Amino acid sequence: EAGVTQFPSxxxxxxxxxxxxxxxxxxxxxxxYWYRRVMGKEIKFLLHFVKESKQDESGMPNNRFLAxxxxxxxxxxxxxxxELEDSGVYFxxxxxxxxxxxxxxxxxxxxxxxV
Amino acid sequence: GQNIDQPTEMTATEGAIVQIxxxxxxxxxxxxxWYQQHAGEAPTFLSYNVLDGLEEKGRFSSFLSRSxxxxxxxxxxxxxxxxxxxxxxxxxxxxxxxxxLTFGGGTRVLVKP
Numbered sequence: 324e325a326g327v328t329q330f331p332s333x334x335x336x337x338x339x340x341x342x343x344x345x346x347x348x349x350x351x352x353x354x355x356y357w358y359r360r361v362m363g364k365e366i367k368f369l370l371h372f373v374k375e376s377k378q379d380e381s382g383m384p385n386n387r388f389l390a391x392x393x394x395x396x397x398x399x400x401x402x403x404x405x406e407l408e409d410s411g412v413y414f415x416x417x418x419x420x421x422x423x424x425x426x427x428x429x430x431x432x433x434x435x436x437x438v
Numbered sequence: 439g440q441n442i443d444q445p446t447e448m449t450a451t452e453g454a455i456v457q458i459x460x461x462x463x464x465x466x467x468x469x470x471x472w473y474q475q476h477a478g479e480a481p482t483f484l485s486y487n488v489l490d491g492l493e494e495k496g497r498f499s500s501f502l503s504r505s506x507x508x509x510x511x512x513x514x515x516x517x518x519x520x521x522x523x524x525x526x527x528x529x530x531x532x533x534x535x536x537x538x539l540t541f542g543g544g545t546r547v548l549v550k551p
Contacts, residue, residue, distance in 0.1 A: 327480070356539070365442075365543035366481075366525065379538060414480070416539075425529075426471070427539055429480040 325349070327430035329415050335436045341403040344433045348397070348417030355398050356418075356427060357390060361411035369413075372398060384409075405437045442542035444526050449548045456513045458545045460526035464507040469529040471539065472500050472511045476522045484524075485511070513547070521549045 328347045336342050348355045357369040369388070370380035374395035383390070387406070392398040402409055412434050416427040442462045450456040462470070469488040473481035487493055487502035487509060499512040513520055523544040530538050 358539075358541070366541040368538055368540060371538060426483050426486065428483070429473075431478075431480045 327415055327417050327428050329413075329430035329433050331433060332431065333434045333436075335438060336405055338407055338437055339404045341401065342405055342435060344400045344402075344413050344415075344435070346398045346400070346415030346417075346430060348415070349419075349428055352417035352419050352428075353395070354418040354425070354427075355392060356416040357398070357400055358414040358416065359411050360414065360432075361408070366414065369400075402435075405435075407437050410435055410437045442526055442528055442540060444524075444542040444545045446543065447546045447548070449550060450513075450516055452516055452518060452549055452551050454516050456516060456547060458511045458513070458524050458526075458547070460509045460511070460542055462507050462509070462526070462528045462540075462542075464504065466530040467504060467507075467528060468531040470500075470502055470509050471527040471529065472498075472509075473525040473527060474522050475525060475544065481525055516549050518549050518551070521547060523547070 330345045334342050353374050355372040358366045359369055360366045368382040370383055370390050371378045372392045375392050389401045412432040414432045415430045418425045418427045444460045471486050472484040474484050475481040485500040487500050492501045497514045502509045523546050525544045526542040527539045
C-alpha cells in the first residue's frame with residue numbers, strides 16, 4: 324500500500340514568488356493534516372481537513388497560505404507571495420478516523436527554501 | 439498554549455539504555471504518541487499511550503502518567519541505527535469531530551560505539 328506522498332521533495336523559490344505543495348494521503352484516509360517545521364523549531368500544526376472540509380485551520384500563519392482539498396482526496400498548500408520566513412519543511416499526514424488512538428502517517432515532507 | 443517539553447539532545451553508548459522524558463499540558467488530553475524521525479525522512483510511529491502505565495514493544499517502551507502530564511520513551515539495547523530524533527506528540531481534542539497532534543521539539547539521540 325502506498326504511503327503518504329508529497330511533491331515536490333524540494334523547492335527553492337525567490338521571495339515574492341508562488342509555490343504550491345501537494346500531498347496525496349493514504350487511500351481511504353478522511354483526515355489530512357499539514358504541519359511545518361522551520362529551522363530549529365518544533366513541528367507545528369497548520370490545518371486539518373476531514374474529507375474536503377477544513378476542520379481546523381488555526382495554525383495557518385497568515386492569509387498568504389491557502390490550503391485546498393477538492394473532492395476529499397489530495398490536498399494542495401499554496402504560498403503566495405512567499406516570504407523568507409516561510410522556509411522550512413512542510414509535512415503532510417493522514418489518518419483513517421478521528422477517534423482515540425488514531426495514528427497519523429506522515430509523508431517525507433517538502434523542503435521549501437525561499438531566497 | 440499546549441507546550442510540550444522534551445530534552446533537545448541525548449547521547450548514549452551502543453547497548454545501553456536511554457530514557458527520553460516528555461511533559462505536556464493535560465487539558466483536553468486525548469492520547470500521546472512517540473514518533474521516530476531519521477534525518478530527511480518522514481516521522482514514523484513508535485508507540486501510543488492513552489491510559490496510565492507502561493506499553494512495551496520490543497526494545498522500545500513508553501510510559502504515561504496522565505495526572506502528572508508526563509511520559510517517557512525508553513530505548514533498550516541501543517543500536518547505532520537508533521540515532522534519530524524522537525518526537526513526543528500529544529493528541530488534543532479540539533472539536534467534536536477532530537483531534538490535533540501537537541509536537542514537542544524532538545529529542546536528538548546520538549548513539550556512540
